[in-house]
Amino acid sequence: MKLYALIISSLLSVSIFAADIIKVGVYDFPPYAYIEENTTGITVQMIAAMNKFQNKYQFVAVPTTARRRYLDFENNKFDMLIFENKKWGWEKYPVTASKTFVTGxxxxxxxxxxxxxxxxxxxxxxxxxxxxxxxxxxxxxxxxxxxxxxxxxxxxxxxxxxxxxxxxxxxxxxxxxxxxxxxxxxxxxxxxxxxxxxxxxxxxxxYQHSILVRKNHKLSVKHINQLLDQMQKSQILQPLWEKYGLRATP
Structure with a gap:
């Protein structure tokens, strides 16, 4: 009985503290993303930094293509894109844009x-x-x-x-x-x-890069903006920008 209670308690603890999974669409856009055998690039490094910086959300890269990303979004294969711009064909889709955070x-x-x-x-x-x-x-x-x-x-x-x-x-x-x-x-x-x-x-x-998030998603643009501000103030992202010659947006 004690063992059963311990198991239930452990499961409840895991469910309470489990991070919400956020699927991030990633397509071949060097050096932001290289879609090869393993997806690499700035986007993947930024996702890792975001996961390390906070534990409320677990960001997971979902490979797509530049052409197919709109259909994959409509089919709910992902809910967010990093290093994106609403002008790039997203005007008719239910997305909201974060503040711009880096210039390319x-x-x-x-x-x-x-x-x-x-x-x-x-x-x-x-x-x-x-x-x-x-x-x-x-x-x-x-x-x-x-x-x-x-x-x-x-x-x-x-x-x-x-x-x-x-x-x-x-x-x-x-x-x-x-x-x-x-x-x-x-x-x-x-x-x-x-x-x-x-x-x-x-x-x-x-272009001014922003993060696009599905409208009315549990992860709000307000939270994304707060996360970007906190990471920038902590100088978490600056080494990444400098490595690839990017400029942080004031």
Whole structure:
């Protein structure tokens, strides 16, 4: 009888203190996330930091794709995304955005050739553009209409920024749009490639990253904002931003 009571007591203790599971959608968006055999990147490191910092919620990464993330959200496969922007196709979905907490950017990249400079990026007419399937770009008005993108911009869509960069290096396109953070990370590991490329001084977009949460979810945006404030004040996230060349939003 005492053993039975002890078991029941233990189970009750576990249920009382068990953290609520929060499923976080993660898609290939280097260096924020690499979806390979194991999901890695800034998002995964931030999830680990959030779990270590508090115990009310247990954040769990759920792999998806840039293109499929909307359908997976509708099918309740996850309820939250980190390093996201409501402009990226989320206007019609039941999500609320946290405060912006870090700044990122995207630039234009072309293969280096004699006489090719910044003027190459002043006009996209008659140039073969390269982007990632499911991403949204400012130069195209954030459109995700495949026919429009192919017709107006001859947009060749790849499955990853890595593939986009490979196409440029191999001369199979004119201009790719890549995140500045991905380029910096790539150059750290492949410094010789920096001399093979021309990187624009202008940006396709400078985006303010926020966290998107399903509306009326048990995890409120108010709580997310409080968590971000607490982690920033504790300097938990600053080393992560510095490692990848990100800028914290004041």
């Amino acid at each position: 950017s995207e630039v234009y990249v072309a293969k280096a050739k004699a006489g090719r400079g910044q003027e190459f990026f002043s006009d996209f007419k008659n140039k073969a553009m390269i982007g990632v399937f499911g991403y949204h770009y400012k130069f195209s008005g954030f459109s995700n209409d495949q026919d429009y993108l192919k017709k107006k911009y001859k947009l060749l869509q790849t499955t990853s920024q890595k593939k986009s960069l490979e196409l440029i290096l191999n001369g199979r396109g004119d201009i790719a749009v890549l995140s500045k953070e991905y380029l910096n990370y790539h150059f750290l590991h492949s410094p010789a490639d920096e001399g093979k490329l021309v990187v624009s001084d202008i940006y396709d977009q400078i």
